[in-house]
Amino acid sequence: MFLTGLASLHRLDADTSLLVNALSGAVDLVDNELRAQLLDIALGGRPNLRERYRRLLKQRGYLFAGEGGERAALQSMYEAYERITASRPIEFVVCPTYTCNLACTYCYQSDEVHAMPEVMTDSQVTDFYAALEAISSEHPDKSRQIILFGGEPLLPATETVVVGILDRAERAQLGVSIVTNGTHMERFASLLTSHRSILKSIQITLDGPEPIHDARRKGPDGRGSFAEVVRAIELCLDAGIPVNVRVNLDAHNLGSLEDLVGLLQQRGWTGRDGFRCLLAPVTDHVGTSTYAPMLREDQLVEPVLGLLRRRPELQDVLELHLFRVLHHLISVLQPHGQARSLPRFHYCEADRGDVYTFGPDGLIYICTESAGISEYAVGTYSPRYRLWPRRLRRWQNRSILTLPECQECNIATFCGGGCAYAALRQSGGLMHGACGDAPEVLRAYVAMLRRRFQQGELTLSAADAAN
Ligand code: SF4
Ligand code: SF4
Numbered sequence: 001m002f003l004t005g006l007a008s009l010h011r012l013d014a015d016t017s018l019l020v021n022a023l024s025g026a027v028d029l030v031d032n033e034l035r036a037q038l039l040d041i042a043l044g045g046r047p048n049l050r051e052r053y054r055r056l057l058k059q060r061g062y063l064f065a066g067e068g069g070e071r072a073a074l075q076s077m078y079e080a081y082e083r084i085t086a087s088r089p090i091e092f093v094v095c096p097t098y099t100c101n102l103a104c105t106y107c108y109q110s111d112e113v114h115a116m117p118e119v120m121t122d123s124q125v126t127d128f129y130a131a132l133e134a135i136s137s138e139h140p141d142k143s144r145q146i147i148l149f150g151g152e153p154l155l156p157a158t159e160t161v162v163v164g165i166l167d168r169a170e171r172a173q174l175g176v177s178i179v180t181n182g183t184h185m186e187r188f189a190s191l192l193t194s195h196r197s198i199l200k201s202i203q204i205t206l207d208g209p210e211p212i213h214d215a216r217r218k219g220p221d222g223r224g225s226f227a228e229v230v231r232a233i234e235l236c237l238d239a240g241i242p243v244n245v246r247v248n249l250d251a252h253n254l255g256s257l258e259d260l261v262g263l264l265q266q267r268g269w270t271g272r273d274g275f276r277c278l279l280a281p282v283t284d285h286v287g288t289s290t291y292a293p294m295l296r297e298d299q300l301v302e303p304v305l306g307l308l309r310r311r312p313e314l315q316d317v318l319e320l321h322l323f324r325v326l327h328h329l330i331s332v333l334q335p336h337g338q339a340r341s342l343p344r345f346h347y348c349e350a351d352r353g354d355v356y357t358f359g360p361d362g363l364i365y366i367c368t369e370s371a372g373i374s375e376y377a378v379g380t381y382s383p384r385y386r387l388w389p390r391r392l393r394r395w396q397n398r399s400i401l402t403l404p405e406c407q408e409c410n411i412a413t414f415c416g417g418g419c420a421y422a423a424l425r426q427s428g429g430l431m432h433g434a435c436g437d438a439p440e441v442l443r444a445y446v447a448m449l450r451r452r453f454q455q456g457e458l459t460l461s462a463a464d465a466a467n
Contacts, residue, residue, distance in 0.1 A: 001049075002064045003041040008410045010446040012453050018446060022413045023074065023343065024061030025332045038062075074343075074413075078401060081342050089143040089175075091349060092132050093357040094165060096120045096158040098151040098372045102181050103220045106248065106282045106291045109151070113372035118360040119157050125164040127382035128358050129172075134385055135356060142354070145200070148178040149357070149368055154188050162188070166195045175200045181217065182232030183225050193239040201274075202236050203244040204229060208253040208260050216252065233269065242274030246322070250282040251293040254303055261314055270317050279304065280322035285369060285422040298440035301326055302448055309457075324348065325441040328414055333445075343413035345399045347434075351420045353396035366395040367421045376424065394430045395420060405433035411442055 006023040009030070017035045019028045030038070037047040041063075049057075057063040064070045097119045098109070107114075120128075136144055146169055148154075153162065169176050175198055182204040185192075192199060206229050207213045214224020236243045247253075247260065261270075261277075269275045281297050300323070308315050320327045324347065331341035349355045350367040357365040363377035364387065370376035378395065379387035398420055400412040409415070418434030426434065 001041055001046060002066050002070060003038060004062055004064065004070045005408060006070075006410055006413060007038070007042075007062050008442075009035060009038065010443075010450070012450050018449065019062070020333070020442075020446075021061055022332075022411050023070070023077070025341075025343075026060040026062070027333050028060065074401070077343050078345055078399075081345055084342065085352070086141070087143075088352075088354055089145040090136065090139060091145050091147055091355040092128075092135075093147045093149050093355060093368055093371075094120075094128060094153075095149050095151055095357065095359045095368075095371055096153050096161040096165070097155065097360055099155070099157075100150060100152040100181070101155060101183060101219060102152070102217055102225060104217045105252075106216070106250065106289075106294065108284065108286070108289075108369060109372075114151065116361070116372060120161045120360040122160070122164055124360065124362065124382045125161060125168070127362075127385065128165075129168055131356075131358070131364065131381035131385045135387075144174055146174055146176045148176065148180075149371075150179070152181050152183075153178060154180045154182075154184045156184065156187065159187070159191075163191060166191065166198070170195055170198050174198065177201045177203070179203045180232075181205060181225060182229040185228065185232030185235050189235045189239065192236070192241060196239060196241055199241050201242040201244050203246050203278075204232055204236070205246045205248060206230075206233070206260070207248055208256040209263055212253050212256045212260075216248075230267070234267075237269065237272050237275060240274070243269075243276070245269075245275070245277045247277065247279050248282045249279055249300060249304070250291075250295050254295070254300070257304075258307060258311075261317060264317065276319060277317055278319045278322050285419050285425060287422070287426045296437040296440065297323055297325060298437045298444040301441060301444040305448060325415060325436075325438045326445065328416075329442060329445050332414070333449075344416035345401065345413070347416035347418050347420065351395055351398035351417070351430075366392075369421050370424070398430055400433075403431060403433045405435075409433070411438060414438065414442060 004021065004023050006021060008020050010018045010020065012018055015032060017030050019030045034053060037049055040047045054063065061073065098113050098116045100114055132144065146165065148162065148165065166176060177200045180202060205217065207216050210226040213226040218224045233243050233245065264270050264277060281300055282294050284294060308318065328341055328344055346352045355366060357368050357371045358381055359365065359371045361372065361374065362380055362382040363374055364379040364381050365371045365377050378392045398417060400406040400417045403417045406412045406417050415438040418436050418438065420430050422434040422436060423432040424430050
């Protein structure tokens with residue numbers, strides 16, 4: 001009798017515990033007798049389990065005949081995961097420049113990378129498309145998507161490059177998404193409108209009502225960007241281009257989140273086709289940030305989920321996909337009628353092997369956050385294309401099945417092994433797990449379930465648990 005190492009027990013009250021299975025996604029209430037027996041099994045004991053419990057625990061993926069059975073179940077889930085995710089497009093991220101016209105208070109890009117004066121040249125755009133075709137030819141079944149990123153991709157200095165990229169993307173019928181601060185949208189509006197058919201989405205950051213946003217997202221002269229950002233969102237929506245508003249959350253703007261939602265509603269954006277609002281924690285993957293208002297993901301669990309509980313209608317407005325651990329936990333443990341998420345074998349697209357980032361330095365990177373730091377490049381595309389297989393493999397071999405630290409972790413399939421770039425910067429190599437806040441996020445989430453359970457707001461019935 002072998003209890004999966006991906007099970008964890010969390011007390012709800014003196015008599016009841018929550019049993020969570022990160023392998024199968026099952027969640028069950030157990031009494032103290034069964035709790036003690038499970039802990040005994042985990043320590044190698046052979047308690048006298050009631051037959052009904054034994055059958056249920058096997059059915060729900062907690063108990064196996066031996067460790068081999070658990071590994072086989074994990075491997076077969078991985079194969080199913082690979083089959084399902086095979087249809088994801090390859091993302092070709094292009095940074096026309098690493099520079100930016102804003103100096104946001106929490107920006108993760110280093111001053112050295114921001115200060116690089118380069119802008120991609122026309123011949124680099126040609127070389128980028130040659131590399132895109134070469135990489136695509138290795139994955140003939142995959143669709144392709146281009147993402148314009150930076151620095152800030154929409155600047156007066158990048159206009160010619162952006163025109164070149166969009167024109168060619170249109171000829172090849174490749175979808176394009178853009179991540180921008182929105183400050184030069186007025187200048188780019190007619191260009192984007194004329195390429196509307198290939199524009200999948202534009203992500204623009206809006207961090208709060210005017211005084212809050214302007215205190216965070218401002219130029220080097222201290223002038224805020226709220227007015228331009230609001231105008232940019234309206235221009236895109238009016239042109240029929242889908243807009244993802246991103247809100248970067250920390251202690252500075254958390255308290256104004258409700259007011260921001262009021263503003264989105266007042267402007268009539270929340271009811272418009274193509275409008276989405278994505279919340280994201282401000283993060284520090286390098287581990288050296290001195291930005292004081294930063295909150296860990298687990299510290300945001302109660303305030304954000306508390307707001308969604310108080311105002312359930314906002315669940316249709318605010319999306320949590322960028323809370324990488326919390327969103328996965330919710331989708332597994334409380335999917336609210338949506339399809340339950342797959343176990344997580346990778347943390348993000350960077351270690352799934354379907355993203356390549358191209359910079360104005362002629363180099364190819366994997367993770368967008370590493371772009372501009374040449375020692376993390378995995379190849380070159382200009383003046384000649386070449387991938388460096390050893391460097392590339394290190395990113396692409398990274399999963400909870402290959403990371404030594406993650407083998408014994410009972411939340412591995414909730415976490416996915418953590419941010420690869422954080423592992424690189426903080427542990428000195430990609431083949432380390434980067435736990436970050438993942439264990440604390442699970443604890444905070446269970447603590448919130450416990451409170452709701454104790455207050456009678458939440459009843460976990462056998463039927464909930466069996467879903
Ligand atoms: S590796 Fe980390 S920093 Fe890079 S894209 Fe993934 S989550 Fe972001
Ligand atoms: S990175 Fe840490 S928390 Fe995440 S799966 Fe690996 S050991 Fe577990």
